[in-house]
Amino acid sequence: MNTPHGTPRIMLAHGGGGQLTDELLRQCIMPRLDNAVLNQLLDSAILPDGQGGRLAMTIDSFVVQPLEFPGGNIGDLAVAGTVNDLAVCGATPLGIALSLVLCEGLPIPVLERVLDAVAATARKAGVTVVTGDTKVVGHGQADGIFITTAGVGRIPAGLILSPTQVQPGDMLIINGPLGEHGLAVMLAREMPELITPVKSDVAPLNSLINAALAAAPGQIRFMRDPTRGGLAGLCADLATHSGYRVVLDETHIPLRPEARHAADLLGLDPLEIANEGKVVVVVAPAAHDRVLQAMRAHPLAESAVTIGHIGELRDGLCEIRTTIGGRRIVAKPYGEQLPRIC
Amino acid sequence: MNTPHGTPRIMLAHGGGGQLTDELLRQCIMPRLDNAVLNQLLDSAILPDGQGGRLAMTIDSFVVQPLEFPGGNIGDLAVAGTVNDLAVCGATPLGIALSLVLCEGLPIPVLERVLDAVAATARKAGVTVVTGDTKVVGHGQADGIFITTAGVGRIPAGLILSPTQVQPGDMLIINGPLGEHGLAVMLAREMPELITPVKSDVAPLNSLINAALAAAPGQIRFMRDPTRGGLAGLCADLATHSGYRVVLDETHIPLRPEARHAADLLGLDPLEIANEGKVVVVVAPAAHDRVLQAMRAHPLAESAVTIGHIGELRDGLCEIRTTIGGRRIVAKPYGEQLPRIC
Numbered sequence: 001m002n003t004p005h006g007t008p009r010i011m012l013a014h015g016g017g018g019q020l021t022d023e024l025l026r027q028c029i030m031p032r033l034d035n036a037v038l039n040q041l042l043d044s045a046i047l048p049d050g051q052g053g054r055l056a057m058t059i060d061s062f063v064v065q066p067l068e069f070p071g072g073n074i075g076d077l078a079v080a081g082t083v084n085d086l087a088v089c090g091a092t093p094l095g096i097a098l099s100l101v102l103c104e105g106l107p108i109p110v111l112e113r114v115l116d117a118v119a120a121t122a123r124k125a126g127v128t129v130v131t132g133d134t135k136v137v138g139h140g141q142a143d144g145i146f147i148t149t150a151g152v153g154r155i156p157a158g159l160i161l162s163p164t165q166v167q168p169g170d171m172l173i174i175n176g177p178l179g180e181h182g183l184a185v186m187l188a189r190e191m192p193e194l195i196t197p198v199k200s201d202v203a204p205l206n207s208l209i210n211a212a213l214a215a216a217p218g219q220i221r222f223m224r225d226p227t228r229g230g231l232a233g234l235c236a237d238l239a240t241h242s243g244y245r246v247v248l249d250e251t252h253i254p255l256r257p258e259a260r261h262a263a264d265l266l267g268l269d270p271l272e273i274a275n276e277g278k279v280v281v282v283v284a285p286a287a288h289d290r291v292l293q294a295m296r297a298h299p300l301a302e303s304a305v306t307i308g309h310i311g312e313l314r315d316g317l318c319e320i321r322t323t324i325g326g327r328r329i330v331a332k333p334y335g336e337q338l339p340r341i342c
Numbered sequence: 343m344n345t346p347h348g349t350p351r352i353m354l355a356h357g358g359g360g361q362l363t364d365e366l367l368r369q370c371i372m373p374r375l376d377n378a379v380l381n382q383l384l385d386s387a388i389l390p391d392g393q394g395g396r397l398a399m400t401i402d403s404f405v406v407q408p409l410e411f412p413g414g415n416i417g418d419l420a421v422a423g424t425v426n427d428l429a430v431c432g433a434t435p436l437g438i439a440l441s442l443v444l445c446e447g448l449p450i451p452v453l454e455r456v457l458d459a460v461a462a463t464a465r466k467a468g469v470t471v472v473t474g475d476t477k478v479v480g481h482g483q484a485d486g487i488f489i490t491t492a493g494v495g496r497i498p499a500g501l502i503l504s505p506t507q508v509q510p511g512d513m514l515i516i517n518g519p520l521g522e523h524g525l526a527v528m529l530a531r532e533m534p535e536l537i538t539p540v541k542s543d544v545a546p547l548n549s550l551i552n553a554a555l556a557a558a559p560g561q562i563r564f565m566r567d568p569t570r571g572g573l574a575g576l577c578a579d580l581a582t583h584s585g586y587r588v589v590l591d592e593t594h595i596p597l598r599p600e601a602r603h604a605a606d607l608l609g610l611d612p613l614e615i616a617n618e619g620k621v622v623v624v625v626a627p628a629a630h631d632r633v634l635q636a637m638r639a640h641p642l643a644e645s646a647v648t649i650g651h652i653g654e655l656r657d658g659l660c661e662i663r664t665t666i667g668g669r670r671i672v673a674k675p676y677g678e679q680l681p682r683i684c
Binding site for chain 1: 349350351352353354355356357358363366367370371374375377379380386387389390391392393395397399400401402403404405434436437439440441442443444445446447448449450451453454457458460461464470471472473474475476477478479480482483484485488490492494496681682
């Protein structure tokens with residue numbers, strides 16, 4: 001956060017979900033808001049419900065540009081993102097809250113399409129938007145629409161999903177090919193004239209996650225959706241917080257040819273690109289086949305595949321075994337590879 | 343929402359909490375997100391907690407300009423606003439979620455002062471920020487800082503606070519003088535060179551509200567904080583949703599001389615100006631004295647006063663009896679009297 005001269009200022013990269021975001025959190029935010037729940041830094045906070053049970057609570061702001069992109073719009077993202085943050089913590093949504101900051105001059109038909117997407121995604125996920133707020137700011141003071149969604153859900157008694165549950169030998173499964181959300185948004189923004197089959201994967205994952213949990217009660221250790229920071233950020237965090245080495249096998253990481261092509265075109269590493277309809281499931285080896293099978297039976301995971309495992313080494317690093325037989329350490333992305341991707 | 347020519351567009355007034363906000367909600371938002379909980383349009387949604395109890399959930403975005411003003415900053419507002427929305431529904435907060443949209447170039451010391459205020463107000467209210475999110479947008483794409491806060495709280499068994507509980511003869515109490523938040527922000531923005539004693543009243547009201555509820559169990563019918571739309575908006579809504587006439591007595595409505603002066607200077611009606619530390623309590627007549635006494639014993643309500651009552655007429659209107667003995671109907675403010683006040 002130090003800049004060479006004068007007052008330190010916020011940079012785009014502080015919002016990228018990478019190392020600079022961590023630094024802002026660690027240096028500026030956490031010391032002020034310090035508490036045991038916040039310190040866990042999970043996708044959702046886990047709270048006592050006041051009557052002996054547990055609730056999950058999550059919040060995310062969406063600032064994607066353009067507002068509409070192949071495969072969805074900011075309204076799909078806002079609902080799916082919140083549903084997925086609850087679902088990876090094992091929580092069943094009780095309600096979603098949605099707040100809009102609109103820019104003066106926004107065409108109302110655009111707002112209507114975004115709200116249609118909110119409604120459709122909520123219906124798909126079986127969740128309800130129970131409360132909301134709307135603010136309007138002057139022309140040029142915001143950028144179309146910002147949406148913030150919060151969600152609250154109930155965690156079943158006894159269910160614990162956490163990096164600290166992870167054991168050597170556990171397997172990592174992903175439900176499909178990587179990078180398509182970030183690539184679809186970047187192509188729509190940077191090369192709007194390009195015709196490409198790459199579409200955002202945005203989708204609510206709660207029914208898929210429920211199917212995986214039901215297939216192997218007590219055998220899933222941890223789940224997370226590789227959004228900002230991509231699979232690289234997820235696995236680097238998992239290594240740090242579990243304390244074990246996470247081993248990825250590059251030959252098994254699924255990537256559609258058109259996504260690989262688009263990533264090459266944009267000079268991006270597919271491992272670092274945000275997804276909005278993917279989940280990494282860490283499962284005990286004994287239950288691996290059952291969970292993989294259950295996932296493949298779901299329309300959002302027909303191409304689910306095992307991409308790595310938890311190693312014995314207790315060094316908290318993530319390693320990838322490359323297609324040409326090499327090995328390298330996967331670092332958490334530093335800053336903002338892809339600004340305003342969600 | 344119809345404009346004379348071309349595509350209908352969002353106007354600043356759609357965010358003012360007045361009739362135009364209602365129109366946007368009714369025409370554009372509610373038909374798409376229609377459900378029983380959202381349709382109640384209370385400050386917080388009331389949800390089944392999945393185990394036989396009830397939760398309250400609320401969300402608000404804060405876009406105030408300037409970020410810092412006499413009496414507080416956007417961080418105070420974001421926490422107090424959410425705590426107050428839960429408290430007026432009788433809910434005890436379980437956790438607060440806070441999401442930041444920061445503008446590239448924002449001086450980090452400003453962010454630190456805002457976070458200090460978040461922390462101090464949370465401490466004052468006895469609540470915890472359990473989860474959050476941070477996004478950064480490019481210079482000129484947002485305006486300093488937008489904060490969205492969501493809150494979840496537990497509603498005690500049996501407690502029902504709603505406009506539908508209100509009965510003729512019930513009394514309206516307010517905890518102190520009106521208009522100071524909106525006036526402090528407007529003066530800071532429009533006349534920054536002016537030296538004035540007007541300061542925002544921003545404060546978390548949960549301990550005051552708990553004291554009022556404890557003084558007369560089952561006797562408080564409804565509570566609400568007069569934020570956007572002011573006392574006029576609150577009472578017009580209460581009349582509409584209770585179906586009774588709400589009668590205000592202008593001679594009893596508290597207003598500090600400096601606030602009256604500032605409102606005159608800015609050409610504003612104090613009844614329509616946003617407050618951030620005020621609550622209107624509707625209480626059964628038998629418990630009125632006890633509740634008023636309990637409130638006055640609290641530092642945030644030393645000048646609490648009775649400002650009106652619920653009349654017999656079933657016309658759903660709000661009437662004010664003026665200082666010179668006249669009567670007029672109080673309408674909900676139309677649009678955005680005060681843009682970006684919270």
